[in-house]
Amino acid sequence: MSNMSNMSNMTLCNKTEYVVQFVVKQGQLAVARLPGIEPNTVMLVPIENAYEVTATAIIDGNTYTSAPLDVSGPTGFLAQVLQVRSQGTYEFNVEEIPSRNPNQLQFQKTCLSPVTFTITKNGRPLQTVVVSDSFEVQTVNIGDTFSIYAVVNGVATDTLVTSTPTVTVTALMDTSDLEHGYATLELS
Secondary structure, eight states, X not given: OOOSOOOEEEEEEEESSSOEEEEEEXXXXXXXXOOOBOTTEEEEEEEOSOEEEEEEEEXXXXXXXXXXXXXXXXXXXXXXXXXXXXXXXXXXXXXXXXOSSTTEEEXXXXXXXXXXXXXXXXXXXXXXXXXXXXXXXXXXXXXXXXXXXXXXXXXXXXXXXXXXXXXXEEEEEOOSSTTTTOEEEEEO
16 A cells, blocks of 8 residues: 555446446536546546636636636635736736635635636646626535446436445446446446
């Protein structure tokens, strides 16, 4: 056992004759939205609570993007437009604030423009959250449950839910007479 990181892997297997696209969510947060996996292929997906968040707003016709913030676990984000009096300009800033809920990422803003927060992992966008109203808090739950579904031959499977990130999820063709041509997911 290596103690270099506490990362665990979810194993995704495709045992169908089709390319399968898996979607894995932790709470409401998409932690993996994979390109298609070829038939008879196995893929390991690292499950770790490490993301980056950037915010974007359009102010007076100009697009402002914040520096990325590293996130692990429940965090709050506050987007603000600050005056830089010495330069006669504005600065768009996102500050990390405590989340008021131990299972949530929370997003809010004080500027007039809508703000789009983008959650990325290893440079790949996973999800966006748009905050339109300055007095509301948009939330994304990041609890301990994982939900997994797959798209097989254009059809989404039922969603499986587990609290164990290290499971193996296998996409199989359903061979019962009723479900001919349909795929199912199996946890092991």
